[in-house]
Amino acid sequence: MTWVWIxxxxxxxxxxxxxxxxxxxxxKQEQRRTQAEELRTDAHSHSASVLxxxxxxxxxxxxxARARAEAERAxxxxxxxxxxxxxxxxxxxxxxxxxxxxxxDVDHRSDEYVPDAEPQRFDTQTGEPLxxxxxxxxxxxxxxxxxxxxxxxxxxxxxxxxxxxxxxxxQQPPEGTQTR
Numbered sequence: 001m002t003w004v005w006i007x008x009x010x011x012x013x014x015x016x017x018x019x020x021x022x023x024x025x026x027x028k029q030e031q032r033r034t035q036a037e038e039l040r041t042d043a044h045s046h047s048a049s050v051l052x053x054x055x056x057x058x059x060x061x062x063x064x065a066r067a068r069a070e071a072e073r074a075x076x077x078x079x080x081x082x083x084x085x086x087x088x089x090x091x092x093x094x095x096x097x098x099x100x101x102x103x104x105d106v107d108h109r110s111d112e113y114v115p116d117a118e119p120q121r122f123d124t125q126t127g128e129p130l131x132x133x134x135x136x137x138x139x140x141x142x143x144x145x146x147x148x149x150x151x152x153x154x155x156x157x158x159x160x161x162x163x164x165x166x167x168x169x170x171q172q173p174p175e176g177t178q179t180r
Contacts, residue, residue, distance in 0.1 A: 096115045100106040107113060121130045 087162075097108070100113075100115055101106045122128065123130055158178055
């Protein structure tokens with residue numbers, strides 16, 4: 001009969017240990033539930049800042065898109081203004097060339113002829129007309145009657161560069177090069 005009592009004691013001890021393990025697991029599960037609920041609460045309270053950051057990002061993207069569109073418009077306006085300026089300069093140069101063609105004191109057929117097509121510039125503070133090429137320095141040549149000062153580089157200017165001489169219908173090779 002002692003064996004029976006030993007078996008009963010072992011069963012009771014195992015039952016008590018099982019109940020203690022179940023109680024510990026239950027307590028651990030409750031702690032995890034509490035921790036999960038706290039994390040969810042923190043996440044929900046943080047969701048407002050996530051929404052705010054999302055709104056700020058959308059606003060920044062919209063501002064960037066507007067800035068890109070404005071920059072594109074400004075580029076287009078600048079290109080259009082540049083084309084208008086080029087047209088005005090061409091018209092101005094045409095008028096100067098026509099005036100030089102009519103003027104008996106100007107030898108417009110000379111090889112050195114270059115129209116003085118720079119528009120008159122004015123001092124922004126005094127409003128007084130500036131001397132030609134005053135902002136850029138002098139041309140290095142004296143201007144004589146019938147000859148206009150220029151800031152063009154004679155070697156790259158098709159009007160004075162011998163390599164671009166089209167008077168005879170052919171283009172001249174640069175000096176020092178052989179021809180066939």
